[in-house]
Amino acid sequence: MTSVQNPAAKENDYILELKDLKKYFRIKSKKTFGEHPILKAVDGVSFRIKRGEIFGLVGESGCGKTTLGRTAVRLYDPTGGQIIFNGQDITNLSHKELIPLKQKMQIIFQDPYASLNPRLTVGDIIAEPMVIHKMFTPAERTERVQELLRVVGLKPDHIRRYPHEFSGGQRQRVGIARALAMGPEFIMCDEPISALDVSIQAQIINMLEELQQKRNLSYLFVAHDLSMVRHICHRIGVMYLGNLVECGSCRDVYKEPKHPYTQALLSAVPIPDPDRAAAKERIILEGEIPSPVNPPAGCPFSTRCPHATDRCKEEKPVLRDVDGTMVACHLYD
Numbered sequence: 484m485t486s487v488q489n490p491a492a493k494e495n496d497y498i499l500e501l502k503d504l505k506k507y508f509r510i511k512s513k514k515t516f517g518e519h520p521i522l523k524a525v526d527g528v529s530f531r532i533k534r535g536e537i538f539g540l541v542g543e544s545g546c547g548k549t550t551l552g553r554t555a556v557r558l559y560d561p562t563g564g565q566i567i568f569n570g571q572d573i574t575n576l577s578h579k580e581l582i583p584l585k586q587k588m589q590i591i592f593q594d595p596y597a598s599l600n601p602r603l604t605v606g607d608i609i610a611e612p613m614v615i616h617k618m619f620t621p622a623e624r625t626e627r628v629q630e631l632l633r634v635v636g637l638k639p640d641h642i643r644r645y646p647h648e649f650s651g652g653q654r655q656r657v658g659i660a661r662a663l664a665m666g667p668e669f670i671m672c673d674e675p676i677s678a679l680d681v682s683i684q685a686q687i688i689n690m691l692e693e694l695q696q697k698r699n700l701s702y703l704f705v706a707h708d709l710s711m712v713r714h715i716c717h718r719i720g721v722m723y724l725g726n727l728v729e730c731g732s733c734r735d736v737y738k739e740p741k742h743p744y745t746q747a748l749l750s751a752v753p754i755p756d757p758d759r760a761a762a763k764e765r766i767i768l769e770g771e772i773p774s775p776v777n778p779p780a781g782c783p784f785s786t787r788c789p790h791a792t793d794r795c796k797e798e799k800p801v802l803r804d805v806d807g808t809m810v811a812c813h814l815y816d
């Protein structure tokens with residue numbers, strides 16, 4: 484296991500540290516005749532997030548990035564490894580023991596339609612965490628909810644409305660207000676813009692960026708839109724088949740991606756400048772992502788990598804420092 488560090492940061496500067504984190508699911512299906520194969524959604528991932536940092540996690544659909552994010556905030560129980568939050572090992576805390584920590588650790592969900600209870604008013608939805616944690620009087624809660632509505636660009640008198648009375652972008656603003664209600668230090672943003680109209684996405688991203696700066700928040704920003712990640716994130720981790728294959732500063736990874744998978748992913752990002760776009764070569768990957776139930780024995784990318792050798796098919800590469808970026812690829816041994 485190799486811990487991916489930000490060399491500029493000191494030990495206590497980190498808000499979240501994942502060490503060799505694993506999350507496996509047992510698949511129950513009538514077709515498996517009593518045997519339950521194991522799906523390795525996250526298979527030994529390590530990295531740290533610095534206080535006040537936005538760390539982007541990217542990869543194709545099914546690569547395990549959402550499962551990793553949800554396991555990191557203990558929405559899922561990990562199968563193995565360690566989760567350190569604010570210096571405290573939270574890997575095996577019970578759900579009761581986690582309650583006080585959840586004040587500092589919040590989630591913004593992908594789907595603003597599904598994540599808000601349609602039977603509650605917006606005021607009740609945003610106040611819910613304060614009620615659970617028995618904080619403030621009812622009058623103080625109302626005042627705080629109205630202030631949070633203002634902070635996310637809604638009106639204080641929206642407090643009595645129901646989720647169905649809002650547009651998708653407004654509902655996501657309500658979701659963000661709910662996440663801010665307890666004054667968190669860390670927010671896991673689970674593809675927070677992918678369900679929104681393109682015209683709204685930039686507004687929500689700008690608001691998240693502004694909130695991060697004003698409140699010195701740290702984000703784990705799970706996304707598949709690489710242009711947005713480049714815009715908002717300080718560092719980026721690239722996942723493939725449950726593994727972290729590259730991790731470094733956004734500037735370095737976007738300028739000079741090292742892992743063949745990252746190179747292919749970034750080659751598909753549209754460039755607005757027509758001359759530069761025409762000069763850019765798109766790397767088309769052949770084949771599908773292998774099943775995480777039966778991953779390749781060596782490098783997880785070996786079945787699609789244009790540079791794969793016999794060694795790649797037998798020996799799994801570990802993350803190593805290549806000019807300040809961590810890369811898991813035998814090309815850099």
Ligand code: SF4
Nearest residue numbers: 782785788795812813
């Ligand atoms: Fe490709 Fe081999 Fe590097 Fe894996 S280890 S990315 S298969 S060159």
